[in-house]
Amino acid sequence: MYVLLRQLSRIRRDADISVPKRRISAAMRHVDSGSCNGCEQELEALSNPFYDLQRYGITMVASPRHADILVVTGTVTTRMEGPLRLAYGAMPEPRIVAAIGNCAIGAGVIGEAECLVGDVSMVLPVDIRIPGCPPTPDAIASALLRALGESSTSLPR
Numbered sequence: 001m002y003v004l005l006r007q008l009s010r011i012r013r014d015a016d017i018s019v020p021k022r023r024i025s026a027a028m029r030h031v032d033s034g035s036c037n038g039c040e041q042e043l044e045a046l047s048n049p050f051y052d053l054q055r056y057g058i059t060m061v062a063s064p065r066h067a068d069i070l071v072v073t074g075t076v077t078t079r080m081e082g083p084l085r086l087a088y089g090a091m092p093e094p095r096i097v098a099a100i101g102n103c104a105i106g107a108g109v110i111g112e113a114e115c116l117v118g119d120v121s122m123v124l125p126v127d128i129r130i131p132g133c134p135p136t137p138d139a140i141a142s143a144l145l146r147a148l149g150e151s152s153t154s155l156p157r
């Protein structure tokens with residue numbers, strides 16, 4: 001076990017993933033508003049032992065009522081517009097919306113269709129935009145941490 005922990009620590013050091021200095025935490029709720037699941041795979045990777053986003057104090061929660069950040073992936077479909085608004089409405093203030101991936105920020109491969117509302121900003125106020133198709137776990141983590149650092153005073157814990 002000790003050897004494994006040492007190896008993990010070396011991998012993190014080599015990958016330049018350092019232990020954060022911030023002392024606040026944030027809870028995320030994810031809504032897939034119509035993605036291809038590519039962005040979800042990268043988002044899920046943030047919870048694995050390598051990226052281990054939890055050590056930064058950021059955790060995924062099941063209910064938007066407990067969330068500080070609403071993470072949205074995919075172009076918003078007409079069927080998901082309502083649930084997306086409901087999730088946002090259930091969140092306590094201050095709340096942050098992060099649009100993850102080209103589809104969510106309006107630069108995706110999916111064009112216009114009758115079943116689509118559009119990108120996330122057409123439904124909710126977007127605070128964090130993370131481009132990529134899909135964005136890497138590193139890109140997602142750094143954008144979230146950057147945004148939290150800037151708005152740390154608005155996330156009391």
Ligand code: SF4
Pocket residue numbers: 034035036037038039073074075100101102103104108109132133134135
């Ligand atoms: S940005 Fe790319 S990976 Fe993400 S949902 Fe759209 S097509 Fe899929």
